[in-house]
Every structure is written in structure tokens, then in C-alpha cells.
Amino acid sequence: MTPPALLPSWRPGPTRDAVVGFLAASESLPVETRVAAFDNDGTLWCEKPTYVQFDFFEDALRRRAEADPTLRARPELAAVLDLDMAAIGELGLERVALALAGLFAGIEPDAFTAAARDFAARARHRTRGAPIAGMRYQPMLELLDELRRRDFTIQLVSGGGTEFLRALSADLYGVPPESVVGTQVRYELTRRADGRPVLVRTAGVIGGANEGAAKVQNIQSQLGRQPILAAGNSAGDREMLEWALAGDGPRLALLLHHDDPEREFAYESVSGTRKEREPITDVAARLGWTVVSMARDWARVFPG
């Protein structure tokens, strides 16, 4: 049997039908409304057992700590050096991420981009040993290609740092830096002794983490267009998926369900407060999202 020409890594069934139906329907829309927003970690590539950006920061921290053992004095950094996930959870990932990003305070954007690309070129997945580009999801790469073929603008909307993803987005996904929205470090314009301007990273961020309602507000503030397709995998993507469905015409909210421990991982995000907790697939069922079961809907998970 020859694979279908369209989305060959998607198995036939209702999920693929929903995606193909959306693609066909979108062709009648004005091009400026063809906008698709994708979460990155756990949606376009593997986020387990740790985020790739975490691996990047851990790697940078280990190099620094060799030269400067006093870095261990900060509990956030000690927890990372020890890969003590319980301690990281207690401190809070946001606080740990801020401490890690602070390692790059004072450097220029180009130097940060070079460091991220250097890491991406040599990094291997923590348990599988594959190059990190090999941990992208092949079915999602095919979907990005089909969207681009239909003149969609692709937005990458990540809870991680904007700059790390921007450094890699063109190579990994064919998306230019200006279409990436993440958690934003604050920059400062300073002057050299001779008066020439230098732009440097600070240890602070603008607003908070790009999660939940912030994803919607930041898409509008920074990119200026409401997506008609949104894809995510966690509670932090919930508002973005709801917003993509809020309007007329063809719309699609895709939730990737990690239910494939054989080929990837099995886990699920929980939405809501401590009092009212709801697994994200229950939210999906209630709100009419299209759930992509990795085990059922994908014939193949990784490229190559």
C-alpha cells in the first residue's frame, strides 16, 4: 500500500480527517487570516525527561561551575547541578529558570544565539542519545509543511525563553525569529567607553512566564493576529486553544496526548486550581478540541 500523499505519518481515522478537513477548508480563507500557533515543548518535539532548554542551561552551568564552585551556593543552581528534580519542583521551575537565564546576563544577543546553536549541534537526548533535531515529531513537521504550502503564517508560542527558540526556529521548523513568542528576557542598551551602543541581556524578564492567558495576550501584543489553528499539549496551552476556536469559519484546536510509552512517553497535564483539577484531555472533550493520540493517530513519531 502506498502511503497517502498528504500527511503520510498520520494514520487514517477521525483525527487525520479533522486535520485534512481543516486544511481543505482553509484554502477559501483570505491569506491574512491563515495563522497557526504551535506550542513547542511536547507539541513539536519531545519534552521528557527534561526540556531541551533546561539541558542547554544545565550544560552551561556545569562549565561555569567548574571554574566557579561558588555557584553551588545558590539553591536553584545546586538543584540543577545535582539534577535533583524534587528540589527543582519545590523551588518552582519558574524560579529555577530565572536563575539559569541569569547566567547569561550581560552578554549580547548574538553571543547567546551562538551558544544555543553550539549546544543544539552537539546535544543528544538524555535517555535516547538521538540528536535533538531527531526528537521533533515527524507528523507535526508534515503538518507545518502543509500549512506553509497553503500560505499560513506559523507562530511558535512557547513557555520557554524566546531567545533559545529563536536561535533554532529557522533550522528546526522554518520559522523566522519574529514569529516566535516565549518568555522574554529584558534587554538594556548600554554604551562602551567610546560611546558605541551595546545591547545586553539582563537577569530580568518582561511580564511573567508565557503560559496560559499570557500566551493569548502575547500573541496579540507581539504578533498581532489571532490564530485559527492552535496546537498544544498541556494546561499552559489551554487559553490559546480556546481562543483559536473563538470565532467563525474553519478553526481547529489540536491537543497532543502523550499516551505512547513504547515510542515516546506517557503523561498528562492537569488544568485548574488545586481545588478543581481536570485532566487536559477532559477539558478537550468538554470544549470540542481534536485530541491527537500519539499511540493511535501517528504511524511514525520521529523523523529518519
Add this chain to the structure above:
Amino acid sequence: MTPPALLPSWRPGPTRDAVVGFLAASESLPVETRVAAFDNDGTLWCEKPTYVQFDFFEDALRRRAEADPTLRARPELAAVLDLDMAAIGELGLERVALALAGLFAGIEPDAFTAAARDFAARARHRTRGAPIAGMRYQPMLELLDELRRRDFTIQLVSGGGTEFLRALSADLYGVPPESVVGTQVRYELTRRADGRPVLVRTAGVIGGANEGAAKVQNIQSQLGRQPILAAGNSAGDREMLEWALAGDGPRLALLLHHDDPEREFAYESVSGTRKEREPITDVAARLGWTVVSMARDWARVFPG
């Protein structure tokens, strides 16, 4: 004599030579570094006697004030209704702009975009009576085309509101919304009674006005790439032009000098504090920018 095929509205001379030389040199650069940043008001189109965005707000305010005369009670709005430029200057343009933008608090982004486009379709220049698209500068439109022909990414970096320019940027300049950076209104994600999400404008802004050093910081935060060409006309563009020149390889800082009272207007912006004031053309001479004299360098100012 047939006009030159390249940039036909630019008169032969050192300025045009500098622009043509930069275009030729840029062709050897990696495409991802081909980035050009343009201020809008007074750089890509006429900003005198008032900003087009001011005209838009004034128009909206007059309609509102007919139905609700109490709007006059706010001194910022009364000054606009009276077109009392002295009072506006005393109050401060930033404060007046904030009051005007507040007229649209609570509405959804699409409604704002529709209002801006409706205004742009019927507006006429305050003294010349031309449609506002006719107040763009023909030589700059030709430059944008030549840059695009060389695969440049064009950034629009305005001190005005991001949303107003985004509503018009594709039609006026062929630039998509995500490549526009201006002063940013703050959004809020709210819920309808039935739970559906609604994104609305607030009366607040994120950070301050997009002028001076903020232009550099916001280009990096929101677009993620340093321009190698920057064009501006005022003190608020100074840091952006300095930053575009800070680096190796072909670079160009263009300062448009409004020295043509016959065809447009004659005025000049002054840089610095009250103690140390320096006309922006003096800054240009000192820092090695290319000054575009409208009177001398442009064979034609407006299209059509």
C-alpha cells in the same frame, strides 16, 4: 533621458550612491542577516502637520463627543477637540496619546483594526487633501521594494501605537503585522457569561513609548534580529540608527532631513537633554550617518 532602473525617484549623487552601494554589498550576506528597520512617521510618510494616528483618534473622539459631551471634561480630550496644539504640548503628547488610546479600551482587536482601516480608506491629509496612502514617500517605497527583492526582512519600528500601524502595514508597505513594533497597548483575556474567552484592549500600555533606546530593546525582544540598515528622521530614532551601525560588514544609517518646504515641510528634530541640545543632522554628521536631503536627493516625493 531614461530614469535609472534602480530607485528612479532618487537623484544621482552621493546619497543615492551610498544606498545603491549598500544594496549591492548586502547581496553577499547570509539571508538571515538581511534585516532593515524603518521608522514610520516622517520616514515612510508625512507626519506634518499632525500624525495620521492623531487624526484617526481625533476623528473617533469627535464622533464620541457628539454623543457624550462629558468627554470634554478631560483636559487631554478637550485639547484635541479644540486642536489646541499649545495645550497638547503642555500636557505632553504621551499623556494625550494615552487618553486617546483609552477611547478604545474594552474593544476586541478586530474591531480596532476595522476602525483603523475604515478611517484610512476615507481620510484625507489635513492641508493637502490627498488620500493618506498618497502621503507615503515614493523613494522610500522604491527602497522597500529593492530590499525585498534582495530577501530583506523589513521591520517597521514606530513610536506610534503598534495596532494602528499593523492594521495598515500590509496595504501601505507590504509588511505583515508580526514585523511591526510600536508602543504596545496591554491586552486582557476575559470570559463571556458562557465561559468563552474574549481578548480586549485595556487603557494601559506595556512599558513606555517606543522611542529612543526602547526602539532597540523592543526590536530585540519582539523581533529578535539586529538590523543592518535603519532609517529614521528624528531624535527618537537615534539609538536605532546607532545600533544598526554597530557591527561588521555592510551597514547603513539613513536620516531623512525634511528640508523641502515647497514639496513637503521643513523642520528638524533636536536630540539630547535641555542642557545639551544637538540638531539631529549634527548628530548624523558626527556619527557617520547618511543624510537624505528631501530637497536635494529626491526627484519626486509622493507617488502618483
